[in-house]
Amino acid sequence: MTELEQKESALVKIHRVTAVLLLSFVLVGATLVYWSVVQAEAILSREDNPRLAEAELRIQRGQILDRNGILLAETVGEPDSLDRVYPLANSGPAVGYYSFRHGTAGIEEGFNDVLRGETDNLAEEVHRQLLHLPQIGQAVYLTLDATLQQKAESLLPASPSALILLAIEDNNAQILALVSHPGYDPNLLDDAFETLTADEQAPLLNRVSQGQYQPGRVLQPFILAAVVDQGAIAMREPIEGDVEAVSLNGQVIECLSPPALPATWSAVLQHNCPAPMMTLGDQLGTSGLDQIFADFGLTQPPELPLNTETPPLAPLADPLLAGIGQDNLLVTPLQVALAWAALATDGRLPTAQLVMAVGNERSSQLSSNAEAEAVTPAISPPTAQLMRLHLAQTDNFLEHTVPALSGPEGQTDAWYLGMAPANAPRYALVIVMEATKDLSAVEGMGRALLAAADQ
Amino acid sequence: MSLFQLEDIDEIYGRYEAILLLIAAGFVVTNALALSLVVEGFVHWRHLFAPAVWLLAMGAAHFLLRHFKPGHDPFLLPIIGLLNGWGLLLIDRLAANFLGRQVVWMVLSTAVMLAIIIVPPDLRRLRDYRYTWLTLGLLLLAATLLFGVNPSGFGAELWLPLPVIGRVFFQPSELLKLLLVVFLASYFDEREPLLRQSKRPFPYLAPLLLMWGFCMMLLVWQRDLGAATLFFIVFLALLYLATGDRRYIGGGLGLLLVASVFAYYLFDVVALRVDAWLNPWPDAENRAFQIVQSLYALAAGGVGGQGIGQGFPDYIPVVHSDFAFAAIAEEWGLVGSLGVVACFALLAYRGMRVAALARRPFHQYLAAGITILFTAQTLLIMGGVTRLLPLTGVTLPFVSYGGSSLLISGVMGGLLIYLSAEDDRGIR
Numbered sequence: 001m002t003e004l005e006q007k008e009s010a011l012v013k014i015h016r017v018t019a020v021l022l023l024s025f026v027l028v029g030a031t032l033v034y035w036s037v038v039q040a041e042a043i044l045s046r047e048d049n050p051r052l053a054e055a056e057l058r059i060q061r062g063q064i065l066d067r068n069g070i071l072l073a074e075t076v077g078e079p080d081s082l083d084r085v086y087p088l089a090n091s092g093p094a095v096g097y098y099s100f101r102h103g104t105a106g107i108e109e110g111f112n113d114v115l116r117g118e119t120d121n122l123a124e125e126v127h128r129q130l131l132h133l134p135q136i137g138q139a140v141y142l143t144l145d146a147t148l149q150q151k152a153e154s155l156l157p158a159s160p161s162a163l164i165l166l167a168i169e170d171n172n173a174q175i176l177a178l179v180s181h182p183g184y185d186p187n188l189l190d191d192a193f194e195t196l197t198a199d200e201q202a203p204l205l206n207r208v209s210q211g212q213y214q215p216g217r218v219l220q221p222f223i224l225a226a227v228v229d230q231g232a233i234a235m236r237e238p239i240e241g242d243v244e245a246v247s248l249n250g251q252v253i254e255c256l257s258p259p260a261l262p263a264t265w266s267a268v269l270q271h272n273c274p275a276p277m278m279t280l281g282d283q284l285g286t287s288g289l290d291q292i293f294a295d296f297g298l299t300q301p302p303e304l305p306l307n308t309e310t311p312p313l314a315p316l317a318d319p320l321l322a323g324i325g326q327d328n329l330l331v332t333p334l335q336v337a338l339a340w341a342a343l344a345t346d347g348r349l350p351t352a353q354l355v356m357a358v359g360n361e362r363s364s365q366l367s368s369n370a371e372a373e374a375v376t377p378a379i380s381p382p383t384a385q386l387m388r389l390h391l392a393q394t395d396n397f398l399e400h401t402v403p404a405l406s407g408p409e410g411q412t413d414a415w416y417l418g419m420a421p422a423n424a425p426r427y428a429l430v431i432v433m434e435a436t437k438d439l440s441a442v443e444g445m446g447r448a449l450l451a452a453a454d455q
Numbered sequence: 456m457s458l459f460q461l462e463d464i465d466e467i468y469g470r471y472e473a474i475l476l477l478i479a480a481g482f483v484v485t486n487a488l489a490l491s492l493v494v495e496g497f498v499h500w501r502h503l504f505a506p507a508v509w510l511l512a513m514g515a516a517h518f519l520l521r522h523f524k525p526g527h528d529p530f531l532l533p534i535i536g537l538l539n540g541w542g543l544l545l546i547d548r549l550a551a552n553f554l555g556r557q558v559v560w561m562v563l564s565t566a567v568m569l570a571i572i573i574v575p576p577d578l579r580r581l582r583d584y585r586y587t588w589l590t591l592g593l594l595l596l597a598a599t600l601l602f603g604v605n606p607s608g609f610g611a612e613l614w615l616p617l618p619v620i621g622r623v624f625f626q627p628s629e630l631l632k633l634l635l636v637v638f639l640a641s642y643f644d645e646r647e648p649l650l651r652q653s654k655r656p657f658p659y660l661a662p663l664l665l666m667w668g669f670c671m672m673l674l675v676w677q678r679d680l681g682a683a684t685l686f687f688i689v690f691l692a693l694l695y696l697a698t699g700d701r702r703y704i705g706g707g708l709g710l711l712l713v714a715s716v717f718a719y720y721l722f723d724v725v726a727l728r729v730d731a732w733l734n735p736w737p738d739a740e741n742r743a744f745q746i747v748q749s750l751y752a753l754a755a756g757g758v759g760g761q762g763i764g765q766g767f768p769d770y771i772p773v774v775h776s777d778f779a780f781a782a783i784a785e786e787w788g789l790v791g792s793l794g795v796v797a798c799f800a801l802l803a804y805r806g807m808r809v810a811a812l813a814r815r816p817f818h819q820y821l822a823a824g825i826t827i828l829f830t831a832q833t834l835l836i837m838g839g840v841t842r843l844l845p846l847t848g849v850t851l852p853f854v855s856y857g858g859s860s861l862l863i864s865g866v867m868g869g870l871l872i873y874l875s876a877e878d879d880r881g882i883r
Contacts, residue, residue: 011811013696014823018807021830025800028834029793031841035753036789043754048739048747050770051755132765 055135057082057100062115062137064095064107067174067356070146073098073108073186079134086186090153093180093206094144096306097189106206107354110305111140114358141357143167143174151452152177155445160434162207162333165449166341166352168426173341173350176427176453180207209301209308209334213432215325216404217253217272218415219293222339222378223323224269225387226292227280229347229379235269235390238262243273248326251410256402256439266390272402274324281323286316289323295378296339297349298331304352308334326405337430339378340417344398344425347384348377388425394443396421397450401439412437416446420454427453475533476517480510483540486763490548493764501551505543505558512565513540520872523573528875530805534798535868538853539564539861541795545782546856548764550775553856556623560858564865571869572876582817585641592634595627613679614859626859628682633863635667635686636693636828640820643697647816650698680718680725681835681847687711688831693824725845732845745772749840752778752785753792760788775856777848780840795854796837803830809875822874825867 035043044051060082064073070087072095077083084098096106104112117137119125128135152163156179165177182203184196196203205211227233243263245254253274259267268276281289293299301308314328321327334352342349379387391398400417414433419425429450433442483506491502513536520527539561546557581588595615603612606624614624643650667690675683691707718725727742735743735750748771755766768774768782775782784792806826813819829852836851838844850860853868 009699010696010816010819013699014807014811014819017692017696017823017827018804021803021807021827021834022800024830024834025796025803028837028841028843029796031838031843032753032784032789032792032796035750035841036756036784036792037758040754040757043750046739046751049751050748051751051767054767130759132762 053100059116059135060137061098062117063139064115065139065141066144066146066149067142067176068145069141072142072144072146075137084186088146088150089185089187090183091149092184092186092189092204093208094149094178095142095186097184097186099189099193101190102193105204106306107140107142109307111355111358114138114140138359140355143176143353143356144178145176145453148177148449148453149179152179152449155448156181156431157433157441158182159436160201160207161432162211163431163445163449164208164333164337164429165453166337166350166428167453168341168345168350168428171345171348171350172353173338173428174353174356177449178206178208178354180205180211206306207333207432209304209306209332210310211332211432212310212330213332213413214404214406215298215329215331215336216406216413216415217274217277217324217402218331218336218400218404218417219298219323219325219329220269220272220277220402221343221387221391221400221417222296222298223277223280223284223289223292224265225343225347225379225383226295227284228265228386229383233265233280235266235386236264238264239268239276239279241276241279243268243271244275246274246278246324248321248405249410251405253324253405269390269400270392277323278320279323281319281321284319284323286319286322289319290316293329295349296342297378298329298335298339301332302334302338302352304334304354306354308332333430333432336415336417337428340400340419340430341428342378343384343387344419344428345384346377346381347379388419388422391419393422394447395451396454397447398422398425399443399446401443401446403437403439406434411435414439414442416442418446418450420450429453471529472517472521472532475530476513476536479533479537479540480513482537483509483544486544487547490544490763493762502547505547505554506540508558508562509536509540509543512562516565516569519569519573524872524876526876527572527872528805528809530801531868531872531875534802534805535568535853535864538795538798541783542779542854542856542861544763545779545854546775548786549769549779549782550856553775556858557856557861560861563858564861567862568865568869568872571866572873578817578821581637582641582644585638588634589631589638592627592631596631599627623858626857628679629859629863632682632685632689632828633825633867636689636824636867637821639667639690639693640817640824643693643820644815644817647697680722681849684711684847685828685831685835685849689824689828692827692831693820696820696823728845728847732842735842745778746839746842746846748772749778749781750842752781753841756785756788756792758789760784760786760791762786776850777836777846777855778840779851779855780837783854784840795851799830799833799837799852802826805875806830806871809871813874814877818874818877822871825871829864829867 058079061075061084063071066072072088072091073084073086075082075084086095096104096108098104098108108115115137117135148165152165156163158181161181163177163179164175166173167176182201184192184203228235243255243259245252255271255273257271259271259273263273299313301310310332313330316322316327316329318327322329338349338352388398391400397418397420402415403412404415406413411434414436416431418429420427427450429446431442431446487502487506488498491499516532520532543557543561546554599613599615602615604614604616604624605612606614613628614626617623617625691704694703719729731738731743731746735746739747752768752771755761763786766785768785771778771781780792780795783795803826806822806829810819810822810826813822832849832852835844835847836849839846850857852864853861
């Protein structure tokens with residue numbers, strides 16, 4: 001082999017080695033494209049990606065404020081150590097919570113995207129990510145009134161109980177106060193979470209929107225109103241049959257006080273007599289009762305940015321028992337409050353509202369319940385007005401206070417349904433205290449709160 | 456047609472180098488300013504100190520080379536400079552407490568590189584005393600068996616503490632890499648005709664295999680399996696260049712595969728890395744944590760990157776050393792990581808060009824050996840970081856934190872530039 005041939009042979013070998021080296025770099029480049037572009041989204045969304053947590057911890061969530069601009073929740077601290085604080089302790093059931101470890105609940109959950117500042121505007125998001133601008137959420141203005149909320153908190157006992165106060169305007173029922181006891185302080189959630197979840201009294205359950213109760217004679221005004229509206233009875237006409245006590249699973253259910261005889265339907269309502277309601281239930285049958293309960297919104301969870309989901313109900317089985325609310329129907333205080341608000345106004349079931357504005361400008365009101373016109377009224381406006389005339393009245397409050405057997409163990413819950421002012425109600429209130437027959441206590445609370453609201 | 460064209464205008468060479476260095480300087484200074492703004496909120500000298508020293512070092516290197524070796528390759532210094540500067544940015548970003556030390560090593564590395572280029576080294580001595588040099592390297596490596604430490608306090612004890620200087624350590628396997636390349640280049644220079652012409656070349660390879668075997672044995676003993684793999688690749692590539700016989704490559708790769716299977720069952724660290732390579736996700740929180748975090752970094756970087764100081768590469772354990780490339784991918788994105796790949800590909804191309812144009816076989820083997828060493832090391836760590844290969848625990852030349860690596864890379868870079876000036880000009 002000549003020297004020239006040797007040189008050429010060496011060059012060929014160097015060419016080959018060089019080509020292998022360069023092709024290896026091309027392979028590395030292709031792998032980079034695979035991980036950085038093709039697989040990027042799938043990889044980054046894995047739960048064990050610590051960058052997700054880092055990004056989450058840097059989000060400055062928006063404020064939650066009451067209807068008057070009083071702070072209910074805000075995020076404070078430096079960008080890399082933000083903290084969510086709730087100035088109203090025990091506001092958990094109303095406002096909910098945000099916890100990095102335990103997620104969100106309540107309004108924090110329902111308006112999570114708004115509070116986090118998520119946007120559908122691609123250009124805005126790209127701009128923010130390019131410049132590493134912090135993700136800043138928008139404010140949420142609730143219909144709650146912090147003063148009434150605090151008053152309601154202080155009135156309600158620590159034992160299991162629930163309260164909801166509505167302000168009725170047009171066809172909207174704005175929630176002014178919402179209390180569920182036992183509650184929790186969202187400021188202490190991280191430390192107390194294990195205890196809270198293990199607590200048999202379920203403090204994390206919002207009893208107002210998800211607490212299911214056997215309604216008992218709470219249903220009386222709704223059933224009577226529907227039947228009056230159908231023209232089947234008149235409130236002033238005497239009932240057929242008597243007002244004897246009835247026995248249920250060994251427990252005696254009787255009128256709260258004996259009515260003057262012969263009793264009218266009005267007296268049955270005011271004295272909470274069970275026997276005529278059972279007879280009426282029998283006449284209506286399960287389908288008739290079902291329709292009434294549906295018309296008053298007692299069979300479906302209302303729409304709210306709170307979790308209102310409840311387990312499906314078993315169909316009504318016994319119209320006699322269903323007539324006194326001791327069959328398969330279970331209701332939440334929220335459902336009862338909305339049905340009660342229908343009686344307080346023109347018979348239409350109002351739409352529950354907990355949020356009045358979203359965004360950093362308070363003027364950005366949510367659209368009001370424009371489609372409410374399309375809602376079929378539960379009863380006609382004259383019937384609603386008539387029913388209010390037959391409710392028990394104390395001072396300026398129209399009331400319906402009853403004990404209700406609830407649950408297989410025959411626990412008695414005390415219910416208070418109140419509205420004020422009596423001549424043209426603007427406020428509707430429902431309180432339920434579990435495991436008590438103390439109706440005067442629940443009435444006292446209800447009247448105090450309605451008086452505060454109506455000032 | 457040759458891949459390597461002759462380029463013969465010295466003046467343009469000088470301008471190329473100056474322009475490329477200016478681009479590198481713009482990149483390094485801009486990123487240093489950006490890092491300062493991100494970390495401090497204002498421009499702080501702490502983040503400009505290292506780039507300033509780097510600028511002085513690269514400026515001096517450019518002017519000295521232009522004066523003393525005007526015919527040198529104009530791409531090598533800018534590539535080495537850019538990678539060095541990028542490395543300093545990364546150390547400042549990821550392990551700022553090591554930055555001062557890395558700056559000292561960078562200055563030393565540049566000084567040694569310049570000394571090698573400007574003060575003509577007697578390469579004949581390297582060639583003629585190959586056994587002495589390699590034995591010296593092996594003794595140093597063997598010394599780690601007795602006196603070896605690991606500066607981080609855990610892991611393989613591959614470093615020797617340097618006396619007098621204090622907490623400064625040297626990794627003999629880095630020096631051994633260079634000495635092995637010198638040994639192989641010298642050996643093939645001398646025995647190439649015999650290897651090529653003999654039908655039974657094994658007797659001529661025996662001394663070579665013996666010395667190489669010693670190296671491998673010591674490295675395996677020391678659990679420095681990354682360096683052992685690197686030696687194997689360089690050995691095979693140079694053997695191919697010397698003999699042109701592809702069977703050596705095939706046989707060698709077969710042996711590597713068999714050795715890998717044995718290593719998998721013999722060494723926990725190998726089993727761990729292979730398992731994590733095959734499927735890291737089930738053990739993402741424990742044994743595969745490092746590679747999984749690396750993949751997250753690549754994904755998080757996307758195309759444009761998070762920007763310096765704005766990603767989370769610090770989730771990767773020892774990111775400033777073994778996973779510097781992943782940090783680049785996260786903060787400079789695909790653009791940055793492909794940029795680094797392009798730099799090393801260009802380094803490989805220019806290095807092999809130096810080999811192709813070398814007038815003497817020893818120079819040719821030396822240039823090729825150094826280039827293959829750089830490239831194989833780069834591909835091993837890039838492949839490991841991107842899960843193309845199992846992790847081998849080698850550093851990214853010029854970029855990763857590590858004094859010994861930087862110093863020896865400087866020496867090798869200096870030799871390449873020296874050879875480019877010597878042989879290129881000779882041809883013209």
